[in-house]
Amino acid sequence: MDMSWDSWGMLACLCTVLWHLPAVPALNRTGDPGPGPSIQKTYDLTRYLEHQLRSLAGTYLNYLGPPFNEPDFNPPRLGADTLPRATVNLEVWRSLNDKLRLTQNYEAYSHLLCYLRGLNRQAATAELRRSLAHFCTSLQGLLGSIAGVMATLGYPLPQPLPGTEPTWTPGPAHSDFLQKMDDFWLLKELQTWLWRSAKDFNRLKKKMQPPAAAVTLHLEAHGF
Amino acid sequence: MDIYLCSKRPSWLVDNRRMRTTSDFQWLLSAFVLLYLMNHVNSQRKETPYDLKCTTNNLQTWDCSWKAPSEAGHGTLSEFCIDNRSRSCYQLARTNIEIPALSRGDHEITIRSLQDAGSSTSKFILNEKNISLIPDTPEILNLSADFSTSTLHVKWNDKGSVYPRHSNVIWEIKILRKKSMELVKLVTHNTTLNGKDAVHHWSWVSDLPLECATHYVGIRCYVDNLLFSGHKEWSDWSPVKNVSWTPASQPKVFPQDKVILVGSDITFCCVSQEKVLSAQIGSTYCPLIHLDGENVAIKIRNISVSDSSGTNVVFMIEDNVCGTVVFAGYPPDTPQKLNCETHDLKEIICSWNPGRPTGLVGPRNTSYTLFEGFSGKYVRFKRVEVSTNESYHQLLFQMVPNQEIYNFTLYARNPLGRSQSTILVNITEKVYPHTPTSFKVKDINSTAVILSWHLPGSFAKINLLCQIEIKKINSVQELRNVTIKGVENSSYRIAVGKLNPYTVYTFRIRCSTETFWKWSKWSNKKQHLTTEAIPSKGPDTWREWSSDGKNLIIYWKIWAFFSEAYKGPEDFMNPISLALHDLQTEQAVGMGKGILLTWHHDPNMTCDYVIKWCNSSRSEPCLMDWRKVPSNSTEALIQSDQFRPGVRYNFFLYGCRNQGYQLLRSIIGYIEELAPIVAPNFTVEDTSADSILVKWEDIPVEELRGFLRGYLFYFEKGERDTSKMRDLESGRSDIKVKNITDISQKTLRIADLQGKTSYHLVLRAYTDGGMGPEKSMFVVTKENSVGLIIAILIPVAVAVIVGVVTSILCYRKREWIKETFYPDIPNPENCKALQFQKSVCEGSGALKTLEMNPCTPNNVEVLETRSTFPKIEDTEIISPVAECPEDSSDAEPENHVVVSYCPPIIEEEIPNPAGDEAGGTSQVIYIDVQSMYQPQAKPEEEHEKDPGGGAGYKPQMHLPINATVEDIAAEDDLDKTAGYRPQANVNTWNLVSPDSPRSTDSNSEIVSFGSPCSINSRQFLIPPKDEDSPQSNGGGWSFTNFFQNKPND
Secondary structure, three states: OOOOOOHHHHHHHHHHHHHHHHHHHHHHOOOOOOOHHHHHHHHHHHHHHHHHHHHHHHHHHHHHOOOOOOOOOOOOOOOOOOOOOOOOOHHHHHHOOHHHHHHHHHHHHHHHHHHHHHHHHHOOOHHHHHHHHHHHHHHHHHHHHHHHHHHHHOOOOOOOOOOOOOOOOOOOOOOHHHHHHHHHHHHHHHHHHHHHHHHHHHHHHHHHOOOOOOOOOOOOOOOO | OOOEEEOOOOOHHHHHHHHOOOOHHHHHHHHHHHHHHHHHHHHHHOOOOEEEEEEEOOOOEEEEEEEOOOOOOOOOEEEEEEEOOOOEEEEEOOOEEEEEOOOOOOEEEEEEEEOOOOEEEEEEEEOHHHOEEOOOOOOEEEEEEEOOOOEEEEEEEOOHHHOOOOEEEEEEEEEEEOOOOEEEEEEEEEEEEOOOOOEEEEEEEOOOOOOOOOEEEEEEEEEEOOOOOOEEOOOOOOOOEEEOOOOOOOOEEEOOOEEEEOOOOEEEEEEOOOOEEEEEEOOEEEOOEEOOOOOEEEEEOOOOOOOOOOEEEEEEEOOEEEEEEEEEEOOOOOOEEEEEEEOOOOEEEEEEEOOOOOOOOHHHOOEEEEEEOOOOOEEEOOOOOOOOOOOOEEEEEEOOOOOOEEEEEEEEEEOOEEEEEEEEEEHHHOEOOOOOEEEEEEEEEOOEEEEEEEOOOOOOOOEEEEEEEEEEOOOOOEEEEEEEEOOOOOEEEEEEOOOOOOOEEEEEEEEEEOOOOOOOOOOOOEEEEOOOOOOOOOOEEEEEEOOOOOOEEEEEEOOOOOOOOOOOOOOOOOOOOOOOOOOOEEEEEOEOOEEEEEOOOOOOOOOEEEEEEEEOOOOOOOOOEEEEEEOOOOEEEEEOOOOOOOOEEEEEEEEEEOOEEEEEEEEEEEOOOOOOOOOOOEEEEEEOOOOEEEEEOOOOHHHHOOOEEEEEEEEEEOOOOOOOOOOHHHOOOOOEEEEEOOOOOOEEEEOOOOOOOEEEEEEEEEEOOEEEEEEEEEEEOOOOHHHHHHHHHHHHHHHHHHHHHHHHHHHHOHHHHHHHHOOOOOOHHHOHHHOOHHHHOOOOOOOOOOOOOOOOOOOHHHHHHOOOOOOHHHHHHOOHHHHOHHHHHHOOHHHHHHHHHHHHHHHHHOOOOOOOOOOOHHHHHHHHHHHHHOOOOOHHHHHHHOOOHHHOOEOOOOOHHHOOHHHHHOHHHOOOOOOOEOOOOHHHHHHOOOOOHHHOOHHHHHHHHOOOOOHHHHHHHOOOOOOOOHHHHHHHHHHHHHHHHOOOO
16 A cells, blocks of 8 residues: 655645635536535545545554565455455446445445444544544545535435444454554555545546536645 | 391292302303202292281281282181280181280281191281372362462372371372473472361462363372371372363464553463464463363463453454453552541541552452441542543541541452541541631621631531631731630631721631641732721920010821820810920930930939930021820930931930920030031132141031031141142151141141242041041242342342453453454455455355255255155055954954955945844855855755756856955856856755854954865865765755654544
């Protein structure tokens, strides 16, 4: 996992987000802007979270210690079965409809957020807890953003089935090593999900773009 | 076993003895016979029971067995008889018997084999010493394993009930590992038998986790009975029992989540069905130790302290990974500086320093429990996760009602151990009150206020000690301690008196308890102005008659805020009765800032004394101040800020009697005497030939500045311009001094002087403060007239007499004189032959024949040229140094060597005004050398423009060493022109950069500059710069390093 952190990239990303947040609805048109701006906003947020995660993962993997912070460490996915998998067959991904695509994103981040909060509870150092809490807040924002897109498109939010509420249980059966593996996989899945979401929202964005839009927004994500 | 075998049949030894009689030549036959006989004997022995052996396993019964005769078939009866006092025999169908243990000593045993063909009998001597004690083979009752702690528990029965006597038992236990049963441990374990069966336990902790390999355990014993005299032997090993772990399908590492002491050794193993490729702890790879199957282990020695998330131990398996986390830390240190105190007698705060960090965090962190021994209550330390001060922990313990003595024990515990500290406190002696709040000040009266404050706490049973800081502006702060009884409602009030009215005070307060432990922090400051008060007494008054006696002048003083000043008679007294009797004015000199007046006690003076003083130079009425002192005083130190040194003051001491004041003493005095500031005015009243009468005037009091102690009069011979009386104090012998100590004397006659001589007179006054200035005068004494007349008359008379006598003699001898001194001589001017020369040289009649030289011309013409041409001597004085004064003055002393180079230096300095801050002459030259080849201003650009051109050889034609300003200004182009070029790379000059010693050490430059080489070849004298110069590649190095050191993320 490449953990190099480009602060200029982050700055550019932040600026992009800040630029688009106020500008998009106001500039586009006078009437109902449609789902486009909120999809764009969500897309930007995923790219921002990607960068934020790089910083967090670097810190957290160092906390886990070697070999977790070694670049070529690529363990099998042990005991992390409950984590939502981001990897999907390309054909399956292409065949997803908008509602299913958004629902999967929403569900995945709901679960990941819950696990991430569990991670925060067990972190030993205060600095790590602060970083995690900060990221959780951002992720919560992404979740809200996805919910907003779904609401704009008229899709209902998925209701969690009773009993399937993801919980973080440190349980005695879970050894410290397996817990570290879970943490490692949680961060890895988060990153994959953010990549996938960027693709998802990019696809949605193109799909939702009006053919004769007065203003075409062009976003170049420098430094990603 | 020593068993004596006795047989009724002849011994084979007898037969053997017979055989020795055979002859030697029949050796082979004899050997054959011997072999036969041996066989015969053996066949003979087997005809009777033999080889009786007895053992015991319980000391109560003996198991004896023997071998039956060879003829005896199965089921042959035997008779076993013990021949002791009561012969006992046993009929047996077997060849062993269990008999009760026999007493000590020899016992004859007869075994008769009852066969069909007859009977054969053997006799044996049996003794306890011949008996072997072989305990029964022990049996492991239970072998269990605690996999979490890698501990084996072995349980067995000692079967002590079978032994009649108390015995020691040694157990030997062996631990075998792996399927190949490698012995890993052999230990002995001692117990005693006490007649009953007992189950024994023994535990063993394995260094290798028990899950990693099968472990086997076996046991045997040795009974050490001291009363048994026979042979003791180990029992047989028990059948081994084993423990093993059923592996799961997934590989697993053991031990899991282990907490161990830093520095200890630990073995990890991976139980796997697949081949393990590598193992690492942290980022360190470890060699694999192969166990059964694919299981492997690694051994870690001297483990170091773990990071906060523990140290990872990871085994890499093909397509898989398994691992564990180990936490290496320390047991809790003994809590240090445990201290318990209370702020409010409601809650006890115990604090401590945890000491050495354990290296364990999270759930393995040290837990603390504070236990109170008398009440049995305890509290647990809850770690505040966020921003905990790790070096300081504290716990709150609610106080138990009516309990003052507390016995606290603080228990610290973590997975590696525990520790504790205790403290016994009387909590009423450990009160550190809160900071007083709501601090207020209220007036009671002009000199007292009430302070009130709030101090939370249950202090009803104790007294509080509070400290009040009272600060008055421009005054020292005052601290008052007060003890007040503690109250339940936490509100306190206290009155503070002895204040001055109408004064601004600043109050603050802090509290402790009567049994002092710690002061609380100071409360906030409160500023308060006390109320005004009526004057506590009337004004201090004094009155005097005016000088004409017609008016009475009344003086009074305004009290400032004096409430405790001296209170004398306050009534307005009768006018002073100046009972002036003969009062002597006394003198007094002060000390320091005041003057001490003393007087004798006068019992008549009943009221008080008044001392008034004034500046004596002031006009009447003279009054500066007065002071009243009690009537029992005999002295007073008068001090006033108005007193000045060198000023005369009059002091008057009045005594009060019968409501009237009487002047007792009049004193003039100085606080400090100074020297007079003027000299006395003196005049010469009379002058004679041998004396001078001098008269002087008094010095005014203001200018005297002290009590006049006398005059010093100096005199010496001397004219006005040549007087040497400069240093009067040196005591020169030619200066005469007269010290006039009688200050009433105003004249002085100086006698024994020389007539008509100029004298230098000096007069100065002195006080105890020193000598005043001098005043001098020159006086010439008159001539002595009688002597003068005599001196004139006597020579005149002598001259007259001599003249008269001479005239008489000359007259008488006038002819002789004429002949002798004045003979007649002819006049040469009357010679006509010499008349012609007169016209030639007129006016020089004495030179007539000696005029051989022409007339000498005048040399006035030479003087006219001197104004335009300097003298030759002047020209020689002018040196090059003088022509370049700036350079020689600015340069260092060593730089004079280059003085002769001044003219070019001056020229070179002009184009480099800001070339270098080192202003030495040689520095300028050096810069010039540099600037010739490499302009310093833009070295990098130069390098880019002409990367290799600087190294080329250039002709020496246009060397600008003496270049003009214009030449140097155009030096940027020098590299391109045909001037001299250094043969080395110009860029090497860059190396001489600000951090190189060259730019500061001008001496070295002189050396290079002053070398015999020409200026053109000067550059070769400068050593080539090292390639590691920090400037040359330092930037690149650090930049590279920056990336190299950057964390690889």
